[in-house]
Amino acid sequence: MDFNLTEEQTAIQxxxxxxxxxxxxxxxxxxxxxxxxxxxxxxxxxxxxxxILALPFPESAGGLGGNAVDTMLIAETLGASLAxxxxxxxxxLSGSLINEIGxxxxxxxxxxxxxxGTLQVALAHGEPGARYATNHVAATAKKDGAxxxxxGHKVVVLGAPSAxxxxxxxxxxxxxxxxxxxxLFVVDAKAAGVTVRAYATxxxxxxxEVLLKDVKVGADALxxxxxxxxxxxxxxxxxxxxxxxxxxxxxxAALNAATLEYLxxxxxxxxxxxxxxxxxxxxxxxxxxxxxxxxxxLLAAVKVESADVAERRRNVSAAKxxxxxxxxxxxxxxxxxxxxxxxxxxxxxxxxxxxxxxxNATFGDADHHLGKFSDSLLAA
Amino acid sequence: MNLDYSPEExxxxxxxxxxxxxxxxxxxxxxxxxGGRGGKDDIVRWQKILYEKGWGASSWPEQYGGPGWNAVQRxxxxxxxxEAGTPMQxxxxxxxxxxxxxxxxxxxxxxxxxxxxxxxxxxWCQGYSEPGAGSDLASLKTRAxxxxxxxxxxxxxxxxxxxxxxxxxxxxxxxxxxxxxxxRQQEGISFLLIDxxxxxxxxxxxxxxxxxxxxxxxxxxxxxxxxxxxxxxxxKGWTYAKFLxxxxxxxxxxxxxxKAALRRLKSLARRQAGDNGKPLIEDxxxxxxxxxxxxxxxxLEITNLKLISEEGKAHAPGPEASMLxxxxxxxxxxxxxxxxxxxxxxxxxxxxxxxxxxxxxxxxAESFTVRDAGTSGAYFNTRKTTIYGxxxxxxxxxxxxMILGL
Numbered sequence: 044m045d046f047n048l049t050e051e052q053t054a055i056q057x058x059x060x061x062x063x064x065x066x067x068x069x070x071x072x073x074x075x076x077x078x079x080x081x082x083x084x085x086x087x088x089x090x091x092x093x094x095i096l097a098l099p100f101p102e103s104a105g106g107l108g109g110n111a112v113d114t115m116l117i118a119e120t121l122g123a124s125l126a127x128x129x130x131x132x133x134x135x136l137s138g139s140l141i142n143e144i145g146x147x148x149x150x151x152x153x154x155x156x157x158x159x160g161t162l163q164v165a166l167a168h169g170e171p172g173a174r175y176a177t178n179h180v181a182a183t184a185k186k187d188g189a190x191x192x193x194x195g196h197k198v199v200v201l202g203a204p205s206a207x208x209x210x211x212x213x214x215x216x217x218x219x220x221x222x223x224x225x226x227l228f229v230v231d232a233k234a235a236g237v238t239v240r241a242y243a244t245x246x247x248x249x250x251x252e253v254l255l256k257d258v259k260v261g262a263d264a265l266x267x268x269x270x271x272x273x274x275x276x277x278x279x280x281x282x283x284x285x286x287x288x289x290x291x292x293x294x295x296a297a298l299n300a301a302t303l304e305y306l307x308x309x310x311x312x313x314x315x316x317x318x319x320x321x322x323x324x325x326x327x328x329x330x331x332x333x334x335x336x337x338x339x340x341l342l343a344a345v346k347v348e349s350a351d352v353a354e355r356r357r358n359v360s361a362a363k364x365x366x367x368x369x370x371x372x373x374x375x376x377x378x379x380x381x382x383x384x385x386x387x388x389x390x391x392x393x394x395x396x397x398x399x400x401x402x403n404a405t406f407g408d409a410d411h412h413l414g415k416f417s418d419s420l421l422a423a
Numbered sequence: 424m425n426l427d428y429s430p431e432e433x434x435x436x437x438x439x440x441x442x443x444x445x446x447x448x449x450x451x452x453x454x455x456x457x458g459g460r461g462g463k464d465d466i467v468r469w470q471k472i473l474y475e476k477g478w479g480a481s482s483w484p485e486q487y488g489g490p491g492w493n494a495v496q497r498x499x500x501x502x503x504x505x506e507a508g509t510p511m512q513x514x515x516x517x518x519x520x521x522x523x524x525x526x527x528x529x530x531x532x533x534x535x536x537x538x539x540x541x542x543x544x545x546x547w548c549q550g551y552s553e554p555g556a557g558s559d560l561a562s563l564k565t566r567a568x569x570x571x572x573x574x575x576x577x578x579x580x581x582x583x584x585x586x587x588x589x590x591x592x593x594x595x596x597x598x599x600x601x602x603x604x605x606x607r608q609q610e611g612i613s614f615l616l617i618d619x620x621x622x623x624x625x626x627x628x629x630x631x632x633x634x635x636x637x638x639x640x641x642x643x644x645x646x647x648x649x650x651x652x653x654x655x656x657x658x659k660g661w662t663y664a665k666f667l668x669x670x671x672x673x674x675x676x677x678x679x680x681x682k683a684a685l686r687r688l689k690s691l692a693r694r695q696a697g698d699n700g701k702p703l704i705e706d707x708x709x710x711x712x713x714x715x716x717x718x719x720x721x722x723l724e725i726t727n728l729k730l731i732s733e734e735g736k737a738h739a740p741g742p743e744a745s746m747l748x749x750x751x752x753x754x755x756x757x758x759x760x761x762x763x764x765x766x767x768x769x770x771x772x773x774x775x776x777x778x779x780x781x782x783x784x785x786x787x788a789e790s791f792t793v794r795d796a797g798t799s800g801a802y803f804n805t806r807k808t809t810i811y812g813x814x815x816x817x818x819x820x821x822x823x824x825m826i827l828g829l
Binding site: 044045046047048052112303306307317318320323324326327328330331334335336337338339341342344345361364365413414416417418420421 | 424425426427428429432495689704705707710711713714715717718719721722723725726728729732733746749750816818819820822823826827828829
């Protein structure tokens with residue numbers, strides 16, 4: 044048992060922190076949210092330079108050979124600055140999928156692009172009617188000569204508007220909720236028949252609906268084995284959840300710091316409002332919630348690469364549920380204690396709160412994962 | 424960063440496990456299985472067994488007879504004891520007064536008291552709270568007046584202490600007493616070690632809501648205490664008291680015991696029928712409650728490990744222990760509440776020591792064993808956990824002031 048970080052881990056996290064502190068202040072971020080791209084191309088290039096985009100991939104694929112704890116540290120740091128870049132969708136979700144089940148050619152070209160910062164990829168998996176079920180795939184891929192023809196509707200695809208490529212899950216056999224029969228394809232975002240209906244998300248990131256109508260792709264677009272892609276997709280989503288948990292912890296810690304500062308400076312009834320016990324106790328509860336959430340994010344990171352799938356999913360669900368609940372405690376508490384200022388757009392507080400709320404609703408909310416974790420008790 | 428036990432740590436765990444297997448007396452083990460109460464005898468016997476092995480005080484430095492374990496080893500040891508259902512190790516001597524004596528006591532006190540604590544020769548109880556001094560401990564009024572007689576310098580102690588856990592068995596009590604009424608109330612407190620056989624001491628039982636005699640009142644009527652039984656300086660006792668409370672709170676997370684209680688809850692939920700005749704654990708509403716508390720316990724365990732691994736670096740437990748105390752005590756309460764709820768209508772009977780009014784301890788039904796009879800009592804009993812050792816509200820004050828700087 045060892046809670047220490049390696050020198051490399053501390054170093055890369057520190058360099059990212061320094062960059063964000065200098066060039067990614069809240070007002071700069073605000074300006075970015077109003078641009079057509081919605082994030083910073085310069086920041087993305089800097090992440091590539093720092094090695095962040097290559098971190099979780101093996102050295103054989105041009106990566107730095109990092110693990111999920113490395114990803115945790117990066118996600119936490121990005122969270123504290125509310126970074127807008129599609130690290131989650133490109134690196135954690137899509138990159139890990141390509142790395143795990145991609146052909147050598149796909150790994151060569153796509154991972155090279157991702158690690159160098161020249162390629163963004165979005166995972167198009169969720170569908171209308173699926174809610175948070177990961178095994179619901181109704182989009183279809185039909186044999187079309189040597190290649191495939193894809194049709195379907197993918198919902199709230201994170202990072203889709205800026206993505207160069209989409210990883211699209213589609214059914215090659217069976218029906219909507221079957222775990223077998225799901226295949227994965229890499230599709231050019233500009234391909235004929237692909238429509239990305241882009242929108243901003245509640246927390247000022249970008250996502251979109253992806254509509255596919257008879258999209259023709261070649262045989263080399265297939266990622267992984269036919270009909271067998273679902274386990275890898277679910278693993279990628281679990282990696283995404285672990286990263287989201289860490290990001291939430293970064294947001295919560297930053298939000299607590301902002302709230303604490305406010306409690307010490309805002310005066311009412313002739314004294315700092317932090318002198319009032321009702322607020323002190325609420326702040327103490329937020330600090331406790333954040334410390335315990337941090338422990339659960341760590342648990343998710345160390346278990347997400349577990350070879351035992353049931354063990355992996357059980358721990359990831361426990362972490363996501365716990366962090367969903369803690370994020371609600373911290374987010375709502377911070378807004379409440381900021382009073383009227385907490386519900387304005389002006390302070391970063393409401394932006395932290397919105398990010399936490401969106402994180403909870405992404406890849407299964409607290410109730411969904413509590414249910415998953417709860418059901419795992421039947422097997423135990 | 425690695426949450427798994429290393430091969431060396433696993434080896435240590437196996438060693439502890441087989442020692443307990445081989446040395447926990449069968450009658451104690453059976454009592455633990457059936458939920459019976461062994462009382463003082465079981466606690467003393469087990470402590471002596473651990474002492475013989477050199478494991479009598481897992482957190483003590485080696486110079487005083489500790490085993491020289493690191494924080495992770497101590498955690499493993501406590502986990503294994505909880506898993507096996509060993510009697511508790513009395514904290515009042517081992518974890519409360521002993522660290523104070525080690526840190527602030529003189530050589531005579533160290534060489535007399537510490538060996539007697541670790542070998543279970545002396546049974547200690549705590550003399551902190553008073554009827555008028557609970558959360559506001561520094562307002563305590565038990566008076567110690569200095570004097571001299573033929574036998575030497577002494578204090579004459581008058582007053583009343585309360586909530587003395589297992590004080591009915593005690594050989595010694597450590598007491599906070601008022602030696603000065605000048606200045607701030609914290610500045611007039613001294614820390615005395617008092618022999619319970621001294622004339623003028625009366626112990627009166629307090630029966631708690633579960634019907635058990637676990638705590639007492641201790642009355643002092645002109646009790647003569649030799650001045651050499653004072654730890655540290657006169658009027659500096661508050662510093663020692665706070666040091667002690669920090670130590671009290673670290674063990675208070677109770678992770679090992681709660682893990683054992685969670686296993687018992689799950690086993691209960693598998694044995695008890697739900698409303699549809701299927702096992703209760705298949706009732707999603709109930710199962711979700713178990714899942715919720717299990718998640719809380721997972722988070723507590725990792726946080727606890729993180730904190731104790733840092734404790735190795737900077738020794739004294741800091742205010743962070745307050746976080747563990749709040750969460751740990753809430754989890755203990757939730758677990759006993761769910762165990763009680765799992766019994767449904769059988770949460771109602773009160774079978775004192777497992778017996779009905781005619782004195783029979785025949786199980787009431789196959790699904791309701793003698794051990795289950797103590798379940799509701801445990802729910803009532805654990806209401807104390809968010810109150811003792813500094814209530815949850817006091818812990819939040821400590822966090823606000825010491826960690827958050829409010």
